[in-house]
Amino acid sequence: MPARASGRLGKSLVSGPPLAYLLIFFAIPTLIMVLASFRTPGEFGGLAPLVDENGKFDVNLESYSRFFTEPVYAEVFVKSVWYALFTTLACLALAYPLAALIAKSSRKYRDLLLLLVILPFWSNFLIRVYAWMIILGPQAALARAVNGMLAAFGHEPVPLLFSSFAVLVCLVYVHLPFMVLPLYANLEKHDQALLDAAQDLGAHAWQRFWRITFPLSLPGVYAGAALVFIPALGIFAIPDILGGPNDSLIGNLIKQQFLETRDWPFGSVLSIVLTVAALALAALAAWIGRRGAGGGSFDRA
Amino acid sequence: MRRRSAWLWSAALAAYAFLYLPLIIVVVYSFNDSRLNAEWVGFTLDWYRKLAHNEEMLTAAGNSLLIALMTSVVSTALGTMAGVAMYRYRLRLLPVLVLTPIAIPEILMGVALLIFFVLLDFTLGIVSVTLAHIAFCIGFVAIVVRSRLAGMDESLTEAARDCGAAPWQAFRYVTLPLIMPGVIAGALMAFTLSIDDFVITFFTAGAGTVTLPLQIYSMIKIAVTPEVNAVSTLLMLLTLALIVIASRLSPTLFRSEQGGPS
Numbered sequence: 001m002p003a004r005a006s007g008r009l010g011k012s013l014v015s016g017p018p019l020a021y022l023l024i025f026f027a028i029p030t031l032i033m034v035l036a037s038f039r040t041p042g043e044f045g046g047l048a049p050l051v052d053e054n055g056k057f058d059v060n061l062e063s064y065s066r067f068f069t070e071p072v073y074a075e076v077f078v079k080s081v082w083y084a085l086f087t088t089l090a091c092l093a094l095a096y097p098l099a100a101l102i103a104k105s106s107r108k109y110r111d112l113l114l115l116l117v118i119l120p121f122w123s124n125f126l127i128r129v130y131a132w133m134i135i136l137g138p139q140a141a142l143a144r145a146v147n148g149m150l151a152a153f154g155h156e157p158v159p160l161l162f163s164s165f166a167v168l169v170c171l172v173y174v175h176l177p178f179m180v181l182p183l184y185a186n187l188e189k190h191d192q193a194l195l196d197a198a199q200d201l202g203a204h205a206w207q208r209f210w211r212i213t214f215p216l217s218l219p220g221v222y223a224g225a226a227l228v229f230i231p232a233l234g235i236f237a238i239p240d241i242l243g244g245p246n247d248s249l250i251g252n253l254i255k256q257q258f259l260e261t262r263d264w265p266f267g268s269v270l271s272i273v274l275t276v277a278a279l280a281l282a283a284l285a286a287w288i289g290r291r292g293a294g295g296g297s298f299d300r301a
Numbered sequence: 302m303r304r305r306s307a308w309l310w311s312a313a314l315a316a317y318a319f320l321y322l323p324l325i326i327v328v329v330y331s332f333n334d335s336r337l338n339a340e341w342v343g344f345t346l347d348w349y350r351k352l353a354h355n356e357e358m359l360t361a362a363g364n365s366l367l368i369a370l371m372t373s374v375v376s377t378a379l380g381t382m383a384g385v386a387m388y389r390y391r392l393r394l395l396p397v398l399v400l401t402p403i404a405i406p407e408i409l410m411g412v413a414l415l416i417f418f419v420l421l422d423f424t425l426g427i428v429s430v431t432l433a434h435i436a437f438c439i440g441f442v443a444i445v446v447r448s449r450l451a452g453m454d455e456s457l458t459e460a461a462r463d464c465g466a467a468p469w470q471a472f473r474y475v476t477l478p479l480i481m482p483g484v485i486a487g488a489l490m491a492f493t494l495s496i497d498d499f500v501i502t503f504f505t506a507g508a509g510t511v512t513l514p515l516q517i518y519s520m521i522k523i524a525v526t527p528e529v530n531a532v533s534t535l536l537m538l539l540t541l542a543l544i545v546i547a548s549r550l551s552p553t554l555f556r557s558e559q560g561g562p563s
Contacts, residue, residue, distance in 0.1 A: 010468050015386035015395050018379040018439055022398040025436040026410065029417035033409075036416055046419065094319065097312035104309070115548070120320045122544050124497045126517045127533040131323030133525050134330065139339035176320065234406030237499060241521060251408055258412050258504065268416070271409050278406055 037063055037268035045262030063265040067273060073253070077273070080249040084232040087171040091179040091228050092221065094172070099183035099220075100213075103190070114184065121177040129241050132170045136160040136242075166242040171232055178231070179224035186220025187213075218288075226282040233278050250274050324537065331530035338525055348531040358532060361516035365496050368427060368512065372434040373492040379435070380442025380491070381484050385476075387443060388450040399440045410437060411504035418505065425507025433505045434495040441494060442487035449483025450476075482550040489547040493540055 038059050040048040048058050067073050102113045120128065135142060138159060147157035160166060190213065198208045236251030250270060257267030330338045334345035352358060383399050386392060402410055414433045418425055457479065461471040477484075499514040506515060513536060520529050 011386070011390050014382050015390065015392060018383035018386070018443070019395050019398065021379055022395075022402075022436065022439060025414070025417075025432055026402055027398060029413040030409070032420065033413040033416050094316050097309050098316040101309045101313040104306075116317060117320065119541070119544070120324055122493065122497075122540050123324060123537045124514060124517070124533065124540070125499055126514050126521070127327060127537065128323065130517070130521050130525075130529060130533065131327045133521060134326055134338040134530075135323060137338060137525065139337055141340070173319065173323065176316070230404070230406060234408045236408060237518070241518075251406075254408055254412060255503075258415060264416060267412060271412050275405050275409050279404070282404070 033268045034272060036264050037272055039265050041263045041265050045264070047264055063263075063269040066266060067269050073270075076248060076253055077250055077277075080233055080251070081277075083168065083171060083249060084229050086168060087175055087232045088179075088225050088228045090168075090172045091176050092224065094176055095179035095183055095224065099180050099187050102180075102184050103187035114181075117177050117180045125174065126237065126241075128174055129170055129238055132166060132173065132242060133161060136166050136169075161242065162244045163242075164244065164247055167239050167247050170238050170242050171235065174238070175228040175232055178227035182223035182227065183217065183220045186217050186223075190216055222285040222288055226285040229285075230278040230282055234274055327530050328534045328537070330527055331534045333527060333530075336526065338527060338530065348527040349535075351528055352531045352535075355528070357511065358513075358516055358528075361511040361513050364427060364511060365513040368431050368434060369492045369495040371431045372438055372495040373488045375431075376435045376438035376491045377442050377484060377488040380439045380487055381446050381480075383439055383443035384446025384450065384483075384487075385472075388447045399443050402437045403440045407437075407500040408504075411501040414501070415504040425505060426510045429505045429507070430502050430510065430512065433501050434491075434498060437498075437501060438491035438494055441490050442484075445487040445490060446480060446483050449480045453479050486547040486550045489543045489550075493543050493547075496536075497540065 036047060038061065039050075040058050040060065040062065042048045050058055052058060098117065102110055102117075105113060134140060137143065138161060143160045146160065150157060194212055194216075195208050198212055203211065234251050234254075235249065236255045239247040239249050239252055240255075251274075254267055254270045254274070257263045257270060329341070331348055332344050332346070333341055334347070335342040383395060387396050387399065410433070414429070414436070415425075417423075418429045423429055453476075458471050458476050461475040462468070466474070497514065499518065502512055502515060503518070506512065511519075513532070517529060517532065520526070
């Protein structure tokens with residue numbers, strides 16, 4: 001009896017402080033933001049008073065209806081989904097050979113090769129964006145080579161920086177490690193005997209890949225897709241720094257609502273739509289992943 | 302077979318080049334004797350000298366270090382508790398609260414905390430940024446600590462209890478020393494995450510407070526100068542050092558196969 005009582009005391013002593021902190025500085029702020037999405041923006045930013053001079057409560061769906069009725073916002077949202085989708089697929093194409101190679105290499109080099117993938121991820125995010133400003137800059141070798149070639153064919157020069165191209169390249173660059181890790185975790189568990197058996201039965205290399213390796217790796221693919229897609233969907237710094245005027249994504253729209261137009265309710269609606277969309281797609285990926293063959297690699301990601 | 306692995310190697314090599322070339326270019330041009338980050342002119346340390354006299358940058362660096370230090374101390378304490386609690390007890394709410402900040406888009410947490418602080422009339426600045434950083438670092442520390450606990454022999458703690466140690470004593474003298482490498486690795490990780498954070502800081506810092514990433518952001522919005530390369534290089538060195546130490550302390554930290562005792 002005393003042991004159980006002290007166990008319960010220990011439990012609340014250990015879990016209480018982090019629980020309280022996260023309730024105050026994560027759960028409650030998120031809840032307030034959800035409530036703010038049903039309010040009217042204040043005259044000078046922030047929110048209008050909860051009860052106006054006529055005693056009427058300020059609760060409405062105006063910001064939601066604005067998002068769903070004005071096509072501009074749906075367009076930006078769809079564009080963001082396309083950018084995130086492209087990023088996910090490009091990361092998959094780049095990450096697959098890399099993950100396969102690491103999974104195939106001997107134990108001695110495996111950790112080093114993996115560390116080499118993660119290391120750039122630990123350098124500051126803005127530095128990684130800035131690097132592309134240098135590479136794609138108008139006076140850098142790449143832009144001069146590309147425009148030199150274009151000129152040879154009688155084309156006008158194109159700017160590489162401040163373009164959708166710059167945004168997409170950098171999105172892929174920043175998110176690549178998120179795809180490599182879960183893919184590797186999955187590929188590493190594959191049984192070589194399956195591939196040997198397929199070879200004995202006469203399957204070509206590409207048949208072995210498409211009919212054995214790839215289907216078995218799907219849980220890793222979906223986990224990586226979720227890890228790339230979610231952050232890529234909400235990004236605002238990359239279009240802000242590298243993009244042109246037409247590269248505003250949903251993240252930029254959110255930033256604008258909070259720091260420029262100061263329309264909190266609409267900014268909250270955009271943040272909620274973003275989060276719900278991202279989590280729904282991630283849940284979908286997890287669900288498909290779990291249904292797929294050889295599941296269970298999702299939690300290892 | 303041979304042809305296939307040659308193909309794999311070249312594809313992987315290209316991917317590694319893609320990962321590293323941009324960072325190498327940033328570092329190399331920080332020593333370049335030219336205002337333009339376009340071609341190599343000659344070696345110089347001028348950009349580092351300029352940096353040493355850049356008051357704004359020094360203030361930003363001081364703020365960043367202070368915030369990262371406070372964040373790592375508090376989030377390590379809270380994150381260790383959360384990691385232990387999640388490992389020992391069947392909890393429902395805590396794991397959700399610990400893991401969601403990691404799973405949702407960062408910008409959501411940034412704007413939610415901005416609304417929260419402004420509604421409370423809480424002055425935006427170093428304190429609000431630190432409170433926000435702690436909130437997203439707890440989860441990372443908790444994950445590292447929990448994976449360390451998972452690789453530990455639980456019977457050691459039980460033996461201590463059987464020998465008459467109070468729960469607190471068993472934790473303090475047996476469990477804590479055993480998970481210490483994980484705790485320190487978590488602290489270094491929190492420090493790195495805090496000093497590198499841009500998005501959440503961007504929303505919670507207010508107009509008057511600058512951190513290193515915010516300073517870098519406003520500099521590159523105006524112009525590309527090798528001074529940014531110099532500060533980037535220094536920041537990369539600092540992060541690299543911290544990460545190497547953290548991975549030495551917790552070998553499972555950067556391995557995707559977690560749980561097994563190493």
